[in-house]
Amino acid sequence: MIRSAQKNSIDAKKFDVSSTVDNQWCPGCGNFPILMTLKKALADVGCTPTDTVFVSGIGQAAKLPQYMNSHFFNGLHGRALPVATGIKASNPRMHVVVASGDGDVYGEGGGHFIHTIRRNPDITVIVHDNMIYGLTKGQAAPTSQKGLVTPTQPRGVYDEPINPMTLAISLDAPFVARANAGDPKQAQDIITQAMQHKGFSLVDIFQPCVVFNKKNTYQWFKEFSYTLGPDHDPSDRNQAFARATEEDKFPLGVLYQHDRRAVFEEMIGTYDDDKRPLFERELHRGAIDALLSTRK
Amino acid sequence: MGHKLSKDFTIVVAGQAGQGIESVASVLAHVLKKQGYHTYVAKDVMSRVRGGMNSLMLRVSNERNDAYREKIDLFVPLDPRAYAHYAKRFSARTIFMGVPDPAHTTSRGDDKRSIIPVNFIQLAHDVGNRIFANTIAAGTILGLLGTDKEIGTHYLRSFFQRKGEKIVDQNIKAFEKGYTIGEHAAFQEDIHVTMVPKNDVEDYIFLSGAEAVGFGAMAGGCNFISSYPMSPATGVLTFLAQNGRECGVLVEQATDEIGAINMTLGASYAGARGIVTTSGGGFDLMTESISLSAITETPIVVHIAQRPGPGTGLPTRTGQEDLVLARHGGHGEFMRVIFTPGTPEQMYALTAHALDLADRYQIPVFVLTDQLMMDSLYCAPEEAFSARDVTQYVVETDSDYKRYALTKDGISPRGVPGHGAGLVHSDSDEHDEEGRITEDMDFLRKEMMDKRLFKRKRLLEKVALKPDRTGDAKAPIVVISWGSNKAVLEEAWVKAKNVKVQIAHFTQTYPLHPSVVDLLAHARTVVVLENNATGQFADILEVETGEVVHERMGSWNGEPFSVEDVTKKIRAL
Ligand SMILES: Cc1ncc(C[n+]2csc(CCOP(=O)(O)OP(=O)(O)O)c2C)c(N)n1
Ligand SMILES: [Mg+2]
Numbered sequence: 001m002i003r004s005a006q007k008n009s010i011d012a013k014k015f016d017v018s019s020t021v022d023n024q025w026c027p028g029c030g031n032f033p034i035l036m037t038l039k040k041a042l043a044d045v046g047c048t049p050t051d052t053v054f055v056s057g058i059g060q061a062a063k064l065p066q067y068m069n070s071h072f073f074n075g076l077h078g079r080a081l082p083v084a085t086g087i088k089a090s091n092p093r094m095h096v097v098v099a100s101g102d103g104d105v106y107g108e109g110g111g112h113f114i115h116t117i118r119r120n121p122d123i124t125v126i127v128h129d130n131m132i133y134g135l136t137k138g139q140a141a142p143t144s145q146k147g148l149v150t151p152t153q154p155r156g157v158y159d160e161p162i163n164p165m166t167l168a169i170s171l172d173a174p175f176v177a178r179a180n181a182g183d184p185k186q187a188q189d190i191i192t193q194a195m196q197h198k199g200f201s202l203v204d205i206f207q208p209c210v211v212f213n214k215k216n217t218y219q220w221f222k223e224f225s226y227t228l229g230p231d232h233d234p235s236d237r238n239q240a241f242a243r244a245t246e247e248d249k250f251p252l253g254v255l256y257q258h259d260r261r262a263v264f265e266e267m268i269g270t271y272d273d274d275k276r277p278l279f280e281r282e283l284h285r286g287a288i289d290a291l292l293s294t295r296k
Numbered sequence: 297m298g299h300k301l302s303k304d305f306t307i308v309v310a311g312q313a314g315q316g317i318e319s320v321a322s323v324l325a326h327v328l329k330k331q332g333y334h335t336y337v338a339k340d341v342m343s344r345v346r347g348g349m350n351s352l353m354l355r356v357s358n359e360r361n362d363a364y365r366e367k368i369d370l371f372v373p374l375d376p377r378a379y380a381h382y383a384k385r386f387s388a389r390t391i392f393m394g395v396p397d398p399a400h401t402t403s404r405g406d407d408k409r410s411i412i413p414v415n416f417i418q419l420a421h422d423v424g425n426r427i428f429a430n431t432i433a434a435g436t437i438l439g440l441l442g443t444d445k446e447i448g449t450h451y452l453r454s455f456f457q458r459k460g461e462k463i464v465d466q467n468i469k470a471f472e473k474g475y476t477i478g479e480h481a482a483f484q485e486d487i488h489v490t491m492v493p494k495n496d497v498e499d500y501i502f503l504s505g506a507e508a509v510g511f512g513a514m515a516g517g518c519n520f521i522s523s524y525p526m527s528p529a530t531g532v533l534t535f536l537a538q539n540g541r542e543c544g545v546l547v548e549q550a551t552d553e554i555g556a557i558n559m560t561l562g563a564s565y566a567g568a569r570g571i572v573t574t575s576g577g578g579f580d581l582m583t584e585s586i587s588l589s590a591i592t593e594t595p596i597v598v599h600i601a602q603r604p605g606p607g608t609g610l611p612t613r614t615g616q617e618d619l620v621l622a623r624h625g626g627h628g629e630f631m632r633v634i635f636t637p638g639t640p641e642q643m644y645a646l647t648a649h650a651l652d653l654a655d656r657y658q659i660p661v662f663v664l665t666d667q668l669m670m671d672s673l674y675c676a677p678e679e680a681f682s683a684r685d686v687t688q689y690v691v692e693t694d695s696d697y698k699r700y701a702l703t704k705d706g707i708s709p710r711g712v713p714g715h716g717a718g719l720v721h722s723d724s725d726e727h728d729e730e731g732r733i734t735e736d737m738d739f740l741r742k743e744m745m746d747k748r749l750f751k752r753k754r755l756l757e758k759v760a761l762k763p764d765r766t767g768d769a770k771a772p773i774v775v776i777s778w779g780s781n782k783a784v785l786e787e788a789w790v791k792a793k794n795v796k797v798q799i800a801h802f803t804q805t806y807p808l809h810p811s812v813v814d815l816l817a818h819a820r821t822v823v824v825l826e827n828n829a830t831g832q833f834a835d836i837l838e839v840e841t842g843e844v845v846h847e848r849m850g851s852w853n854g855e856p857f858s859v860e861d862v863t864k865k866i867r868a869l
Contacts, residue, residue: 021732053713055562058724066723066732071713073565073722074733075558076588082522082555086562086570089546090520091714094566112558115551270546278519279567279690279712284544285683288514291539292681295501 012039014049015069024063030181030207030218031060034128035067037184038099041191042070045095052095055084057109059101060135061128061207078108081116081125085264088121091277092265095195096123102204103133103141106162110142117171117200121264124194124201127164128181130209131216138212148215164204165244169237169256175201176240176256180225181208182218186252193254199263206250228253298486299391304357305491306365307437310382311374314346316430320372321352321673323434323451325502328356329675330447332493336362337673338856343527343612349381356441358494362639362674363784366858372437373397374416374429391487393440393478394433412440412481419473428470435471439478441489448475501678505669506531508640508681509599512647513571514543517686518597520568522548522559524578527611528667529601532573553581557596561585564594565722567690567712569651573599576618577608583625586660590630590748592722593700593708595654595661598622599647602666604854613854614667616779616827622662623806623836629745631752634662634806635761638782640674642803644681653759655689657752658710664805666827668856669780693718698729702743706751753807760809767798772820773869775849778802778833781825781857788862797866805833808840816843823847823869825862 016039025031042052047070054065058077065072071094075083080098088096098105105113105127116123131148133139139152142162149156168176175197179187187205194201206221228251233239240256265271274281307324311317318339325335336355342348353368355361368385371378373394380399393412414436420429431452438448449468456464481487503511509532513521521540523533533549540547546568550556553574560570574582579600589596600622604615622634633653635646647663654661693711697718701708708729711720721731726741728734734741763776766786773796777785782801789799800815802808816822816837822845824834831848838845849865851857 024733049719050717051714053566063733065721069719071720072731073562073592075561075592075722075724076584079554079558079585079588082550082558083562083565086520086522086559086564086568087566087713089548089559090563090566090568091712094714111552112555115555119548268546268548269541277567277714278546278563278569279688279715281519281544283517283683283686284514284542287539287542287544288511288683291543292501292511292678295503295507296678 012043015039015042017067017069021067023067025060026211028210029060030130030209031064031128033181033184034126034187034205034207035064037187038064038126038191039068040188041195044188044192045195047095047195051093052097053087055080055087055096055098056100057104058135059104059133061099061101061130062104064099078104079112080104081109081112084123085116085119085121088123089265089268089270091279092122092271093277096121097195098123098125100127101134101141102127102129102131102143106142106164114171117168117173119264120174120200120261122198122200124191124203126191127202127204128207129164129204130207130213132209132213134209134212145216163244164202165255166241168202169241169244172237172261173202173256174199174258174261175254177201177203177254178206178250178252179203180206180221180252182206182221183252186227190254197257198259199261224248225250225252228255298488299389301369301441301487301489302491304355304361305369306367307354307356307370307372308351308368308382308385309354309372309374309433310349310351310378312346313342313344313348313350315374317350317352317374319430320433321354323431324354324437325673325675327438327443327448327451329497329500329502330451331443332495332497333358334360334497335675338364338668339671341612341671349375349378351378351382358491361783361787362672363787363859364668364856366860370437370440372433374433391485393436393481412485414477420470423470423473424466428466431467431470432474435474436478439475440482440487442479442482445472445475497675499678500675501681502673502675503640504531505640505643505665505672505674507535508643508674509573509647509663509665510535511681512644513651514545515644515681515683516648516651517569518571518651519544520546520560520563520570521572522550522556522563523573524550524553524556526575526578528603528670529573529575529578529599531670532599532601553578554585557582557585561589561592561594561596564596565592565712565720567715569595569655571597571599571651573601575601575603576605576621579618579621579625584627586626586632587628587630588724589660590626590628590632591724591726593658593748594722595658597647597650597654597661597663599663599665601670602664604852610854612667614780614827614856615852615854616666616832617852619664619778619805619832620835622664630748631756632660632662632806633756633804634664635803636664636779636805637803638777638779638801640676641680643669646803648684652687656687657707657755659752664779666780690715692716693720699731700727700729700744700747702729702747705755706747707755757807757810760807761804762809762811763800763802763815765798765800765815768795769798771796771798773797773823774815774819774821775799775823775825775866775869776802776833776837777825778805781827784857784859784862785825787859788866791859791863792866794866794869797869802833805836808837812837813841813843816841821846821869823849825849825857827857828852
């Protein structure tokens with residue numbers, strides 16, 4: 001997004017909403033540290049409320065834009081990614097960030113996840129991975145671990161969980177990372193890198209759901225994860241893939257990162273010789289009339 | 297005995313998919329137009345890439361007749377199986393010219409019909425390659441009709457110019473070979489075209505229905521389209537993809553219709569003017585997002601090119617079965633507008649108008665067409681398609697901007713991200729003026745519903761289009777059509793000469809202009825002609841006006857109404 005990593009003094013507080021906004025998250029929810037972390041990362045990158053657009057679907061995570069002082073489009077369950085792509089393509093000057101749930105992005109919107117990575121718009125996608133459907137009260141998500149008993153999986157989850165890391169790497173997503181809401185410092189650093197990376201960047205964040213997921217708690221995420229060391233080379237796709245398949249302990253950090261792919265907004269030709277967003281442009285009347293005259 | 301082709305006549309060229317009958321029809325249409333005639337081409341194709349049996353109907357006349365005619369005056373089969381396929385469209389006056397008829401389908405009892413035998417493929421081989429069969433066929437037909445040979449060769453020269461001198465020469469040779477055969481056959485069989493062209497088509501242009509919608513989109517300021525291919529709607533996407541770069545339209549093929557409409561809504565939120573093109577099945581997938589467009593007040597235009605369903609139905613045939621879907625698709629209650637153009641001029645003008653209206657009232661607007669219109673090649677006056685002024689409704693925001701500010705007329709000024717000091721919050725949850733979630737049912741829910749539904753309805757009824765009426769306004773029977781049946785009904789009404797009947801065509805089928813109540817109330821008998829089984833527009837008329845529709849004249853076999861059929865129906869009223 002922003003090409004230089006230079007720190008900016010903009011206070012993360014700029015992204016705070018008025019205290020009259022009623023926050024609908026449960027006390028202790030992992031979404032709070034993610035929100036705080038995101039604001040700091042935005043400030044690090046140099047974003048301002050008026051040049052940042054948050055896009056989300058529906059779910060508890062998808063309410064995040066409501067609590068962020070920026071532009072936002074809070075759309076339908078599962079449909080954040082095509083909306084974000086349309087915004088970025090129509091006005092590449094905007095920083096476009098998706099913040100939504102694991103059910104939203106990988107389940108209802110699973111097809112969009114795959115094809116948005118193929119398109120590679122320069123957007124950042126933050127997935128609040130609580131391994132559960134929070135808003136609808138605790139059914140299994142595509143990331144739910146096998147055996148988890150829920151109101152709609154009384155015999156426990158038997159479907160294989162999705163692995164967003166291997167999936168994104170297999171599609172050659174240019175930036176694939178995982179963070180933990182229980183470690184906000186590290187999460188902030190990872191999100192900052194994701195925002196700075198040009199192209200589609202995915203940050204899957206472990207997010208404890210303190211009400212509906214009694215298994216995957218702050219403690220559990222801490223216990224079953226570790227931070228990638230300096231020995232990991234994120235530009236090496238095979239190494240990244242090997243790490244991403246580890247499931248006894250999940251690796252945290254930037255698993256995969258490269259700049260070998262052109263971004264969507266630059267491939268479509270729309271901005272080759274005119275950098276203005278679409279809403280600033282005039283009708284191409286001459287070209288349309290010329291085309292009509294070829295139909296004689 | 298001899299044949300005279302007088303007022304207007306119909307040529308049908310039939311062959312397998314892949315035999316290139318389209319190019320035959322295109323050469324004929326262009327040359328006949330240069331000769332001063334009005335032309336109209338309708339396509340009848342099977343849902344397959346090769347084989348099967350396809351045809352193109354070309355109407356030639358000295359006035360504009362853009363309707364489907366059943367009876368064939370000149371039948372040109374490139375494949376022997378075509379005879380059996382089109383037998384019901386032959387009359388005692390049909391001239392046959394082409395490959396022989398192995399099963400003698402053309403003969404009725406003792407009436408042995410002669411066929412002018414021409415083996416196009418054999419002749420093409422003589423010229424050097426079977427690909428010239430189309431040019432030979434075009435040449436033969438134009439020779440038979442006695443058109444100016446120079447006009448034909450001149451057209452072919454300009455058409456094939458970019459392919460090099462050799463191709464030009466071979467095509468002209470093929471054309472002349474065919475022309476001589478046709479000319480000779482006309483002499484032997486005593487065939488004459490006695491129709492005198494009025495020469496009023498010089499400033500006409502050729503365009504398909506898909507192109508008319510595409511040009512309308514461009515002229516209406518559309519600069520974004522994301523869609524997923526589906527017959528018969530794909531032509532619009534292809535046209536914009538081919539010309540978007542020069543004409544300022546960003547085109548992205550989506551990987552499903554849900555992605556297509558959501559991408560377009562994202563673009564629209566960011567200030568683009570967006571359209572999606574699809575058919576009924578694809579629109580089914582979009583319905584939740586229509587509802588999203590409504591609650592977020594994000595403008596969008598949806599072009600639905602109808603084909604018969606349910607399910608995959610008849611993918612390459614025509615129908616008008618999705619009006620009720622367009623009227624009701626999407627959960628919850630909100631306003632929308634549905635345009636149902638009947639001519640290429642209307643497809644152009646109403647697509648442009650739809651884009652303006654969507655932006656001005658921040659609502660979803662539909663343009664409904666169908667396979668018949670999409671795939672027809674029209675010849676219409678160029679001036680009807682000239683560019684128009686586009687109004688930009690987006691405002692620059694200030695720091696206290698509220699996306700859903702409550703206003704008297706219900707329309708909140710539309711800001712977009714990156715234009716001004718304000719923040720633009722769009723929300724699919726019920727929301728307050730700022731766009732934040734609310735569950736205030738006493739005040740905000742009521743106000744927001746009023747804004748989206750009741751206030752919008754009042755505004756939209758004021759700008760609704762009146763039906764086009766023809767005939768004596770006091771005639772007791774009114775026959776109503778919408779969309780593609782405009783041309784067939786008007787022509788049939790003239791032919792039927794039934795003074796008890798007046799006709800009305802609706803280019804806007806929702807919401808209705810308030811005067812429609814009077815139109816129905818004053819008629820003794822209300823008849824609605826439409827290509828569906830249940831009478832979908834008849835239902836809308838009854839619900840919206842409280843009046844009764846007495847007769848539902850439906851057809852749902854996948855074929856267009858023919859002039860002959862509708863003429864009979866009007867005579868019988
Ligand atoms: C089309 C549609 N289907 C279902 C729902 C109901 N729904 C809302 S959110 C949700 C799942 C939320 O899970 P997730 O995306 O993981 O978000 P979380 O609440 O866990 O943060 C469901 C099933 C809906 N709003 N729309
Ligand atoms: Mg979840």
